[in-house]
Amino acid sequence: MGVVRVVVLVLAFGIGMIAHFSQVKGSVKKGFRGFVQSLYFAVVTITTVGYEDYFPNTSTSKWLMVLVSVVLANPSMCIIDKIIGKLISRIVSKSRFYQRPRQYQIGSMTFCTFILVVIIGPAVIHLLEVKHMNYAEVYYLNAISLMTVGYDDFAFKSTGRQIFASFYLLFGPLLVVQYLEFVTNLRTTVTRRQGSYSSWSSSSSGSRDKKPTRSNTRCAVKSNGSIGKDWHHNDRHKN
Template sequence: MAANPENLKTPLLGRPISSNDQSKPVLLRVFVALALYLGVGTICFVLVRSQLEGKKTNDIVDALYFCVVTMSTVGYGDLVPATTLAKLLSCLFVFTGEAMVVLVLSNAVDNIVEKNENLVARVFHLRDKVTPAELLKEVKTNKTKYKFLMVLFFLVLLMSSGTLFLKFHEGMSTIDAFYCVCATITTLGYGDESFVTAKGRMFGVFWILSSTICLAQFFYCLTELYSERRQRYLLKRVLGRKLTFADIEAADLDNDNVVSVAEFIILKLKEMEKITNEDVTLLMDCFKNLDVDKSGTLTTADIINTV
């Protein structure tokens, strides 16, 4: 395997096969965890169905729907716990559900988006003859941008499908349907508009989970894109700025009136806000402790003496 690294590559992008293989167990664990959560929650709320107040349709559908509405923190208010036991169960499932959304389901969304980044890159280069190696480089360079576009596409698709479903199946006007979609995906959940039919709630089980997570991913990607662009601007400004005598003096950490490559790199890293003076001080103190013979360099003798 070491002698033939190409055997580990995919024919399209040259990516290691192991990265795809690793995503399968992650997705499997996500679906198993979600199935267990929804299964246990549905059973619990079916057993206490008489202790829930509100608009009811089918016992199993209502219990599953209530789990998802609780898990996503939408909380329409069309089904509410009315007894001490039901309220305690709701408290338990809302905390468990939030943890699952943050720690588990987001990983699944990331995997799905990353698998489609090369598709977005191909769309941007339909008229260009791009080799697999060039496409891989393009994806790596604009990874955050393509991820943002993919999440935006899914978000628009989910909002459109939700609006159409509420309009034609739940009988809402276009404005009310769009209003309900926005109140749902932001987990605002006023409760004046919600899914009221059994089929609508079955649709809502999948749609609410997908849309609320997708919106959270959208804002995360938006923040990541802004941060990356700011870093690129800062990098361009730092590398394009001319050195001054003050820079030479600040970069000369060992006070020998000469700036080495390492000192120049440290200076630029500090300007790019990658490291701070405190970081440099801590690392220099660590180096001095390891440099037993005080030669200014680390040798095998220093390592032996510190053992």
């Protein structure tokens, strides 16, 4: 990760935390709990969730949050998204994920996303909020958090909940976006292959007597690997 990216992340989270501490005295806790609150406040702002449980109430904190929201929030999320993408790429490359069948790829990614969205997130929220929320409210809070909606009816109040939310809000929505991008890119790749195959088959059907040569075999390989291999095999068999 480059120096510029590190500086952007440090500025975004640092200024967000300073803005929290620069609020009216008495509204900010001290010590470790105050640190967790400031980090939670910065994450909620940078991820654009905005539960409205904390908000700037002084001129200084408001000007600082203008700087974070307008200048630093979007670049910070882009940097974190790239970091997550690189980590996923390394894991995928070691497991030879992209060499497996397309159905296996979609099923595996869907299963992992399902575990995160439907089981892990709601389970932790339920454990932390078991005395205050029913199951509908747990899944409701999980959904508005991952989709960065963030109403002001539910939020994470205690120190433990805010520690969990600081990481969950930062990485959960980006993992969902990574999954959606994966499915979209996979469908786009399949559509392009089908389109190239259709264009090749329509152009080759116009000349029935045309025999496969090395040149059109190479074209077939570029458009569809299996066709190219079949032509090359037939050409060798005839010779």
